[in-house]
Amino acid sequence: MPARRRTRWVLIAAAVLLFVLLAVAAVLLRGGRSRDREIGPDDRPAPSSAPRAPGQQEADRVRLIALQACSAESWGACKDGLDRAEALDPGGATDRRVVAARKALAAAVRNEKAPR
16 A cells, blocks of 8 residues: 555544544533433422322321231221222322222132132
């Protein structure tokens, strides 16, 4: 390969390498700044920090006790607690833990009624 052709390839390779290094540096510097910002609305409180009505707070307390009774397979206390919590806060009945507890309660009732 002639010296002139070799010099041209070295210059092209150096230019490409410089471009790649500058591009990587730009991405790293820009990426660091974007991580500092939080994405989302700043004027709304998070759902967990939103104030709850006293009836909902009482329903949460009753529901928690009922779910503990369900876990202990104390089905009478489980059903009574879930029913009382639902009367105080009907929206809480869609909670996945409550739905699962209701399913377990229904299965337990079916098993008790089944002939042995």
